Amino acid sequence: MQERFVGGSGLAVSRLGLGTASWGRDTDEHEAADILRLFLEAGGTLIDTAASYGAGASETLLGELLGEVRRDDVVLVSKAGSSIAPGRCGTSRGAMLSALDHSLARLHVDHLDLWLVQGWDPRVPPEETLSALDHAVATGRTRYVGVANYTGWQTAYAHTRQALREASAPIVATEVEYSLLARQAEREVVPASVALGVGLLAWSPLGRGVLTGKYRFGIPADSRAASDHLSGFVEPYLDAGCRQVVEAVCRAAEGLQLAPLEVALAWVRDRPAVASALVGPRTAAQLKAALSVEEVSLPDEIVEALEDVSIETV
Numbered sequence: 001m002q003e004r005f006v007g008g009s010g011l012a013v014s015r016l017g018l019g020t021a022s023w024g025r026d027t028d029e030h031e032a033a034d035i036l037r038l039f040l041e042a043g044g045t046l047i048d049t050a051a052s053y054g055a056g057a058s059e060t061l062l063g064e065l066l067g068e069v070r071r072d073d074v075v076l077v078s079k080a081g082s083s084i085a086p087g088r089c090g091t092s093r094g095a096m097l098s099a100l101d102h103s104l105a106r107l108h109v110d111h112l113d114l115w116l117v118q119g120w121d122p123r124v125p126p127e128e129t130l131s132a133l134d135h136a137v138a139t140g141r142t143r144y145v146g147v148a149n150y151t152g153w154q155t156a157y158a159h160t161r162q163a164l165r166e167a168s169a170p171i172v173a174t175e176v177e178y179s180l181l182a183r184q185a186e187r188e189v190v191p192a193s194v195a196l197g198v199g200l201l202a203w204s205p206l207g208r209g210v211l212t213g214k215y216r217f218g219i220p221a222d223s224r225a226a227s228d229h230l231s232g233f234v235e236p237y238l239d240a241g242c243r244q245v246v247e248a249v250c251r252a253a254e255g256l257q258l259a260p261l262e263v264a265l266a267w268v269r270d271r272p273a274v275a276s277a278l279v280g281p282r283t284a285a286q287l288k289a290a291l292s293v294e295e296v297s298l299p300d301e302i303v304e305a306l307e308d309v310s311i312e313t314v
Helices: 029-041 053-066 093-107 126-138 152-164 189-196 231-237 240-256 260-269 284-295 300-309
Strands: 003-005 012-014 016-019 046-048 075-080 112-117 142-148 171-177 199-203 274-279
Touching: 003 274, 012 016, 012 075, 012 274, 016 029, 016 284, 029 053, 029 284, 046 199, 046 274, 053 093, 075 093, 093 112, 093 126, 112 126, 112 171, 126 142, 126 152, 142 152, 152 171, 152 189, 171 189, 189 199, 240 260, 240 300, 260 274, 260 284, 260 300, 274 284
Parallel strands: 016 046, 016 274, 046 075, 075 112, 112 142, 142 171, 171 199, 199 274
Antiparallel strands: 003 012
8 A cells, every 4th residue: 555644744654544433332353353454464554543432442442453563564643632532521731641641551552653632622722732742742652743623724823833833743634524525624724734734634535434325225224324323423414415426426436447435535535635544444344345446546537527516515
C-alpha cells in the first residue's frame, strides 16, 4: 500500500487507514484480529482509535492485539476530549492529559504517533487545550498532534497559535468526515488544510456505509442502519438527495467494472490535502473489499461527474 506524508510533517501513513470505532462492541476480538492481520499484510500502517470509542473498549481490544505486532510497523492515532469518553471529559489540560495516560495504558504502549483533540470545546480556552498537546509531545507521550472535527477557522486558529508561539507541538493533522455524501469540509477545512500544510484524515469516506450501495433496495438486517445504536447515525444519508448520489456512484462503478465502494473510496482518497481515508470495517470481508481500491484510479471525467451530482453536499 502506498504511503503519504501527513501535511508538511515527516509522519508517513498508509493512504488507507483502519478505523476501529466498532471494536469491542459490533466487532469482537476474533473478527478484529482477522481485520488487523489482513490490514497489516496489505501494507497498511495507520490505525485510528479514540478514548470515546466504546467507552475505551476499542483501545482495550486494540491494545490486546498489538502485543503480536512490532510497534514500528503501525502508526497509532488516538483522540481525547469527547464528552462520551470514560472518566474526566472535556478539553481542559488536566482532562486531556489524564485521558492520554489512560489511552496509553489501554493500548499497552508508551507513546502514540498522532494524538488529536476530538472536538472544539467552547468552555475551555483553546490555549489551555493546546498546552496539553505541547506537554504530551515534550514528555514523549506522542510524536505528533492535531485536531478532529474542527471547522476551518478553528483549525486555522489552532495551527496559527502554535506557530506564533513556536510551540513544540505544531498542528500537523485534522480528522473530519469527508465523502461524496459529506463534502462540507470543502467549504473551509480543505482550503485551510492546503494553505497551512495540514494533512487531512477522512473519516467515514463511504458515507457511513451508504455509498457501498447496500441500502439501494432496503435496509439489510445485518447493517448499521438496522441496529438500535447506529440507525440514527446512518439515517441522515438515506434521503432522496443522497440516493441520487448513490445511484450516480453505482452507474460509474458499472461502467468502470468496479464496485461502488471502490469508486467512492478512490474519490475521497485522491482529494487535495487527504493523507489517508479511514475505513471502519466491521468484518474482514468488508476490509478485503476496501483494500481492492489500492489499484483504482478514477478517470477525470468520472471525478467531474461525481462532483457535479454531489454538489449539494458541499
